[in-house]
Amino acid sequence: MGPMIRTEEEEDYMTPPWLMPMLRGSYFVPCSIHADSNKNECNLFCLDCAGNAFCSYCLVKHKDHRVVQIRRSSYHNVVRVNEIQKYIDISCVQTYIINSAKIVFLNERPQPRIGKGVTNTCEICCRSLLDSFRFCSLGCKLGGMKRGDQSLTFSLRGKHGREYQGGSESDEATTPTKLRKTNAFNRLMSGLSISTARLDDYGPGGDQRSLSSGDEGGFSFSPGTPPIYNHRNSSRRKGIPHRAPF
Numbered sequence: 338m339g340p341m342i343r344t345e346e347e348e349d350y351m352t353p354p355w356l357m358p359m360l361r362g363s364y365f366v367p368c369s370i371h372a373d374s375n376k377n378e379c380n381l382f383c384l385d386c387a388g389n390a391f392c393s394y395c396l397v398k399h400k401d402h403r404v405v406q407i408r409r410s411s412y413h414n415v416v417r418v419n420e421i422q423k424y425i426d427i428s429c430v431q432t433y434i435i436n437s438a439k440i441v442f443l444n445e446r447p448q449p450r451i452g453k454g455v456t457n458t459c460e461i462c463c464r465s466l467l468d469s470f471r472f473c474s475l476g477c478k479l480g481g482m483k484r485g486d487q488s489l490t491f492s493l494r495g496k497h498g499r500e501y502q503g504g505s506e507s508d509e510a511t512t513p514t515k516l517r518k519t520n521a522f523n524r525l526m527s528g529l530s531i532s533t534a535r536l537d538d539y540g541p542g543g544d545q546r547s548l549s550s551g552d553e554g555g556f557s558f559s560p561g562t563p564p565i566y567n568h569r570n571s572s573r574r575k576g577i578p579h580r581a582p583f
Contacts, residue, residue, distance in 0.1 A: 351482065351490045353425060355387035360443050360476050364407045364414055368392035380407050384424060408440065415440040421475075425491040430478050431470035442474035 359382050368377040371394045379390035384403040396404065405420045410433075418432055418439040432439050445462035455465040461477035472478040482489045 351492050352479065353384070353491060355384045356425065356475070356479065356491060358387045359384070359405075360479070362390045362407070364390050365409060368395065370395060381405070382407055407443070410435050410440065410442075413446055414443040416443065424493070426493050427475065429471040429489065430475060431466050431473055444476040445474050445480070
């Protein structure tokens with residue numbers, strides 16, 4: 338049996354309508370509206386309008402719209418992962434780190450020669466990849482979908498059990514190590530506040546006193562002063578005696 342071909346309705350569901358215009362857009366050309374202004378290159382794309390790229394001066398016309406910034410790397414158009422992953426599923430596409438930011442390429446980048454020892458390449462343009470990825474760009478993933486691969490999708494529906502609402506998710510916020518540190522810190526602060534409150538329930542003479550809800554002066558979250566340790570009274574083992582030379 339040959340590969341299953343998606344219908345147009347399925348492709349529209351799996352692929353947002355603005356993806357193809359964004360991939361085919363012309364970027365880093367002077368803006369025709371603000372031709373006399375400085376820094377008038379068209380490097381912004383509106384996902385809601387899905388029109389031509391525009392410059393930063395045209396941004397006022399896209400208020401409350403979903404706008405991403407297109408950047409350049411080695412003469413190729415890229416977009417930052419933290420911007421685009423809010424709207425589409427970029428799984429199976431290799432990401433790169435450029436200027437301390439994780440990016441993904443928009444279109445294919447054919448590689449004329451494959452280096453020695455390369456075990457994995459892009460399924461569309463044959464660019465060398467890490468073993469955990471299948472495509473080198475968003476355009477190549479779209480090409481894989483057009484071939485009929487039913488496992489590929491750009492839709493975020495079902496990825497988290499419901500449709501993604503557009504909020505960004507930080508990689509560090511879901512790190513187990515950070516969660517453990519946060520929970521440990523919360524338990525520490527909770528135990529410290531409880532022990533401090535118990536000590537402050539008693540006055541200087543040892544009588545219990547009542548605290549109103551607005552009495553915050555009796556609470557102190559700073560730890561007590563540790564006891565002074567006298568090193569002179571501590572026992573210390575003597576070293577091995579050495580006989581003086583004759």
